[in-house]
Amino acid sequence: MDILLLVSIAQSILAATWRMATPLIYTAIGEIFTERSGVINIGLEGIMLIGALSGYVVTSYTDSLFLGISSAVLSGIISGLLFSLFTVTIKANQIVVGAAFNMIGTGLTGFIYRTLYSGGSTDKLVLDTFPSIKIPLLSDIPFFGEILFQQNLMVYATVVLVPLAAFILSKTAFGLYVKAVGEHPKAADxxxxxxxxxxxxxxxxxxxxxxxxxxxxxxAHANQFVEGIATGRGFIALAVVVFGRWSPWGAMGASLLFGVFYALQLRLQAMSGNVIPYQFLQVLPYLATLIVLVSLKGRGAEPKALGKPYKA
Amino acid sequence: MKRLLTLTTVILLVAMVSACTPAATEAPTDVEAPAATEALAATEVPAATEAPAAEEDTFKVGLLSPGPVNDQGWNQTAYDGLVLMEQELGAEISYVELGESPSDFEKAFRDYASQGYDMVLGHGFQFQDSAVKVAAEYPDTKFFVSSSYYYEGTNVYGINTRSDQAYYLLGVIAGSYGDKGGYVGGVEIPPIKEGEVGFINGGLSVNPNWSVSVAYLGNWTDVAAAKEAALSMIDEGATFVTPNANIAGNGVYQAAVEKDVWALGSFGDQTAQAPENIVASYVLNYGRGLVNIAREVKEGTFQGDSNILLGVESPDVMYISYNEGAKEVVSQEVRDKVAAAIEGLVSGEIDAMAGYEQ
Structure with a gap:
């Protein structure tokens, strides 16, 4: 196989990597905040679905991506407050509440989607998504141009999100409070x-x-909602948090690692002459993440009070 | 503080619920969507409770649905057929939505059969065992099972669709224009694999250089992965992409739009997904297929000597719908090739599954 072809394959795999890693980065960074404060939210899958649906519905009715994103944020805030109400105030078992959120998220989004869109005209189903923004000059750089500088806004935003989250957690008073509450709530109190x-x-x-x-x-990736669109990403994000050792940079690394192997396995399947069974290829991203986790020995950073409701 | 937070959350919750309510009422309920309550009631007693003075020769059809019949998908295909039977054949229809417990399946089959239903359809392979069990006790009722190849000389008939034929025709179209296609499957189960084989064979029948790039997602919902898979194929040189992955497949159309290649729609007219890039779709009107069967049963012309395969021999059940608004409309010459292929498939001259060992 000649070099040029390999380079072009690598280029498209890497471009896909970032796109596939983006939803994991968002979700995992969020969960790092949650877990660092001592709360474990396994309901990410359900909340992702809720966000996906509310963003989609509002965008499809208003044709405004801004309003769509705002409503996704709002639905996230409501979900977060509800989750806190049950786990922090009422002190219910966090795993059980999280599981309930997954079920509610799946059921509610399916129900609302069918109610709003079943049997109606199909022209409303497809959205105009965030367009990919080509950054002038940089996007023309050979190889890296397409990977790094021809993505859409929500993908670029991860570049801001990760350092911002790292900064908040390590350099601000709020970050210190979060970690204190997650390590030793009694002392913090x-x-x-x-x-x-x-x-x-x-x-x-x-x-x-x-x-x-x-x-x-x-x-921003697909242009429509389909039931169960998150397809397990909420659970993968949970694992990403652990793999990334509760650090934003680590989570980004783990997400990208997962993304690169996911893109690679799709590409391997699509290649002509592929004889490897697809079931094996699909295991690759999980296998690779596992191997990296095992080989990266280090101190565990799990918050000490994780999962324990605080009773003053 | 705690009380205040609780109060705020409760208010938010109420606001959320009330925000949902108007949306629900605005919903297009004209889609013959049967009220949920009705469905629930039906779970208990699938019997035609409201049936007025049961006339002996009323043609009665019952449906066992594995989920909500207004799901815009698999379950609705059967329900639509049921409604057509009522409209066109004057059939008395009834349906029941069931969960996953086989003991319910058996009870539901028995309920219908014991009330003299002429035809009962279990909409999914999972109903096969229960149907077989109950059917022996009710020889006057015909039992049908979707997605099944079952036929053992009794009154249980499996119904299956020839997706290999449908994809063969799509392959004929794609192969006439390009050398490489992309096929994104959901999970590698027989009907999906058959589609893949058909797509390859169809293309080869018109173009010796035809090849197909294939990827499976391992699920039916990951529309983002479907899109990335199609993008990889396009990168590999595919100029015609088609999905066979339920709703996840919609990502494939989106990839075709982004890279401006051609797409072929599956299971229905998908033109709205990519109005300029989808040149043709294969349409499967399963409900029509069911009505055709019901008509034969009603009129007593039903042969009942084999399992049922719905394919291109019924032009109202499985057909190709061309998109006249596409950037490039499929030419008459190619449409003639497709028509010839349909003839060949019907007569048996062409085997869409040629060269494939199960």
């Missing part, structure tokens, strides 16, 4: 930090970013 408030805020940030991750799928 004694020193005057409002544990409940911090957990509410962190959980809501988490849910909002998960909703955005979902909205990316229905508004």
């Amino acid at each position: 004694t020193s005057g930090i409002n544990v409940t408030l911090i957990r509410y805020i962190s959980t809501t940030i988490g849910a909002t970013l998960a909703a955005l991750g979902g909205a990316y799928l229905s508004m």
